């Protein structure tokens with residue numbers, strides 16, 4: 001019987017550098033002879049990428065908080081059923097840029113929806129799948145804001161609907177992610193992501209090596 005693959009997710013607020021680190025991890029695992037499936041949330045299937053567009057784009061009819069949650073969950077259910085679960089079953093490793101902790105942080109701590117309900121809803125959407133390792137990249141808000149400004153300048157894009165959430169939304173997110181990590185420290189590793197890309201990568205790789 002094929003051994004089940006390992007499931008690693010990256011989490012963090014905007015501008016924490018997780019997409020870059022997720023890509024580097026997938027490349028490093030492949031260099032070590034591991035077959036890797038890389039994906040992202042929301043997204044990763046045709047339907048889930050369409051839902052991503054609905055969630056991120058500015059619109060005259062933005063989703064209400066509960067509708068937003070259900071869209072994220074629909075995208076996740078599709079991705080787990082059709083992509084992540086079959087890949088793990090086939091022995092591949094899966095690296096995902098965001099997964100269910102983002103819902104707890106953004107819709108729970110950020111929007112104020114009840115955490116215990118979100119946990120159950122996540123279980124329903126994911127058929128109870130959880131990551132084996134979640135790498136939480138933590139950066140102070142000033143550094144995150146600076147990185148987002150640099151990214152916008154380099155790509156000519158502007159902040160999306162969720163990135164633009166005002167007030168202390170982003171501070172609540174950071175606190176939320178840290179509380180989630182403290183409550184599940186066996187699964188979630190917090191990494192200081194304030195250094196340069198190579199420094200952060202060294203820390204990421206060290207935390208993954210024990211799974212090899």
Ligand code: TMP
Nearest residue numbers: 041042072098099102103106107162163
């Ligand atoms: P990103 O992948 O470029 O960070 O964009 C995804 C956005 O969606 C980001 O603002 C975080 C947000 N998000 C949620 O609010 N809830 C979720 O469950 C997920 C997966 C993402």
